[in-house]
Amino acid sequence: MKKKIEVLSVILFVVLVNLISVEALQASSKHKKTGDLKTVKAICDSACVPQDDQTRQLYLETENRCENMADKKLEPNIQADMEALYQEMRNYRRCMVWCSLFLLGGLLLAIGTSCILYCKYQRSKSLQAELKEKNDLLHHLSSLNHAYEECNFEKIKQFFLIEGSLNSDEKKKNATVLKKVCKIIFGKDSADWNDLFRVMNQLYPNYFDKIQLYFPVLTELEYKICCMTKSGVTNWEIANILSINMNAVYMRKTRIRKKIGAANRGDIVRFLDDRILMSLENNR
Known part of the structure; x- marks a missing residue:
């Protein structure tokens, strides 16, 4: 009878230990990411430990079996979690490396672009200053x-x-003096109206050539009067230069107005300038 009671108590203990093992395995599954085996041990230790040697031995064997089962369940999960964590760390590190490279590349690109733009700005500024200096010099030379x-x-x-x-x-008497004056002024022995026409083309760009082109009906004397009028020579001076009287100058200018189509007593110079400008625009 006593043996039956002992066997029955052992069976009950084994059932109790199995229940405890199930609870331990459930607890270990909840704590598998941290590998916390202390929870299993705490549950096992919470059971009543038998006092007799035979039952204690059976309890210890059952406890060892529970720990081995927990280790077998936990080890693959821990290894898988560690591999996943290691892979995640590698991915994060790779991502950080790429981000650093992109940031470094962007920084270098920004610095390079800034340097190029700055060099272009300095070059443009230098060219503008040089161009301004040349334009000022050209304007000064043109004025001179x-x-x-x-x-x-x-x-x-x-x-x-x-x-x-x-x-x-008087011209015959002073021929030698006039020749010397011509030598000084024109670089030759006699005066020539072509020198005056050349100077007119310089003062007023190609003025004499233009009135010859657009107003071919005028005579050489009338061209002289137009050029002298353009340059501000008075009627009295024109009369002295051409060795004619004042009335002849007025008559010549009236004839010029009729030939070019200007109004009576109109400004010959302004009319000529307007007609030349209009002709140039029509030819473009």
Whole structure:
């Protein structure tokens, strides 16, 4: 009878231990990511530990079996979790490396672009300053050239005024002086109206050539009157240069107006300028 009771108690203990093992396995599945075996041990230790040697031995064997079962269940899960965590760390590290490379590349690109733009800006600024300096120099040279041609025109006008104020006898008497003056002014022995026309083309770009082109009905004397009127020579000076009286100058200008189609007593110079400008625009 006593043996039956002991066997029955052992069976009950085994059933109790199995129940405890099931609870331990459930607890281990809840804590598998952290590998917490202390929970299993705490559940097992919470059971009543038998006092006799035979039952204690059976209990210890059952406890060892429970621990082995828990280890067998936990080890694959822990290894899988560790591999997943390691792979995640590798992916994160790879992502950080790529992000760093992209940031570094963007920074280098921004620095390079800034350097290129700065160099272009400095180059453009230098070219603009150089261009401005050349334009100023060109304008200065143009002003000097205009002043030089005005001086030449004034010399030519004064020479023609002197020559026109002399009669034929005085010209013969002062031929040597006139020749020396011509040598100084024109670089040759005699005066030539082509010198005045050349200066007119310099002072007023191609003015003489244009009035010859667009107004071919005029005579050479009328071209001279137009050029001198354009340059500001007075009617009295024109009369002296051409060795004619004032009335002849007025009559010549009236004839010029009729030939070019200008209004009576109209401004010859303004009419010529307007017609030349209109003709140039029509030819474009």
